[in-house]
Amino acid sequence: MERCGERYGVIGVVTEDLPLIASPGMVKVQDYVTSGNATAAQLKAIGINKIILLSHYGYDVDIQKAAELSGVDIIVSSHDHSLLGTAQDINAQTGSTSTSPAYVGQGALSKGEYPKQLTNKDGDKILVVSAFEWGRWLGRLEVSFDASGKVLTGTNKSAFVSGTLAEDAALKQKVADYYAPVKAQNDVMIGTSAISFPGARGTVAPFVAGVRSVETLLGNLVSDLMQAAAKTSDNAVAAFTNGGGLRADIVSGNVTFGQALSVLPFGNTLYVMDLTGQDVIDLMESSAGKVGGGGFLQHSKELRMSYCADLTACAGTPLKAGGRVTSIEIAGQVVSIPKIYRLATNNFTAGGGDGFDVLKSACLRSGNFCRDTGIV
Known part of the structure; x- marks a missing residue:
């Protein structure tokens, strides 16, 4: 890009865990340093000597890799939502607003200065910045370069987004106009429920039950609906889904299309595949x-599955040496290792998302049934 007569190169790198947290299809992630340096060299070859790298690896990785980069002047870090800046400045800005009390005093969360000044492989300055999360900080870095494009100084001009500015009436009306047909669709009632289905994600330390850690009513409901659809389309006998894909509660009372969309916002499609009994055991x-x-x-x-969350307190003999699972049943019958079971899931999990490589391998197995139904 060109600004004020100066040319800047912007390149990007993304975590190698991409296939585990998203559905990138045939995209292959290359090595951070190798690809970053190669792309920077291409830009320098056409006369661009001020290069910015956008990283979705996380701050700790970025400051480690900075010394291995050549030709890169600035790293804009993301993925782990790191907050940078002096505690004094952060507290001064967040403490000046009453509209965001949860952010007051968060200077203690800072991982260091903004920008973090390091040295790249060429022996030149390289600056690393990060702007926390959810648009609450406007990251702004003021940089001066010498004639050859090397960084001289970097100054923090970031600002906390307090939400205290007056609304723009014209823009507010335009947003309302766009939202009107969306709201009409979201308000369509699709059912009723006598109980609530909590969608809390849960935490590890301290342990709090949620959709990413234990079996839940919401997880059962969504999986039952998936199985019903897949039974009609492909005679699937059971279904499962990743807990991380469930993003909201369903409260008792009328259930709308908008609520359902909030629970499953990613637009994943329903996959049906054949798995051996051994595949099912490995999966569980x-x-x-x-x-x-x-x-x-x-x-x-x-x-149905029984397992031991704590191996030290596990009684009985697991189905797999050293494993947690003690029993698995499908349609009321104990899983048989050589038997083939037709199961349903979503395209993210079917592609090996969250590290379930057994599903990806099953879909790639020659002659094995694996179909994207196209049902959202």
């Missing part, structure tokens, strides 16, 4: 082992 063992990491699978009523 992997799920039980991800309780602490938030990768626990929710499942329909046709799929």
Whole structure:
């Protein structure tokens, strides 16, 4: 890009965990340093000597990799929502507004100065910045370069977004006009419920039950609906889904389309696949082992599993040596290792998302049934 007669190169790198947290399709993630340096070299070859790298790896990784980069002047860090700046400045800005009390005193969360000044592989200054999360800080870095494009200084001009500015009436009306047909669709009632289905995500330390750590009513409901749809389309006998894909509660009373969309906002499609009994055992063992990491699978009523969250207190003989799972039933029958089971899930999990490689392998197995129904 060109600004005020100066040319700047902007390149990007993304975490190698991308296939585990998203559905990138055929995209392959290359090495941070190798690809970053190669792309920076291409820009320098066409005369661009001020290069900014946008990173979705996380601040701790970025400050580690900075010394290995060549030709890069600035790293804009993201992914782990790191807050940078002096505690004094952060507290002074967040403490000046009464509209965001949760942010007051958060200077203690700072990971260091803004910008973090390091040295790249060329021996030149490289600046690393990060602007926290959810648009609450406007990251602004003022940089001076010498004639050859090397960084001289970097100054923090970031500002806390307090939300105290007056609304723009014209823009507010335009947003309302755009939202009107969306609201009409969101308000369509699709059912009623006598009970609530909590969608809390849960935490690991301290442990709080949620959709990413234990079986839940919401997870059962969504999986049951998936199984019902897949039974009609492909005669699936059970279903499961990733807890991380469930994003909101369903409260008792009338249930609207908008509420359902809030629970499942990602637009994933329904996959149906054949798994061997051994695949199912490996899958459920992997799920039980991800309780602490938030990768626990929710499942329909046709799929029942017993497992030990604490191996030291595990009684009985697990189905897999050293594993947590002690029993698995599908449609009321104990899983048989050589038997084929037709199960349903979503495209994210089917593609190996959250580290469930057994599903991706099953879909790639020659001659094995694996179909994207296209049902959202």
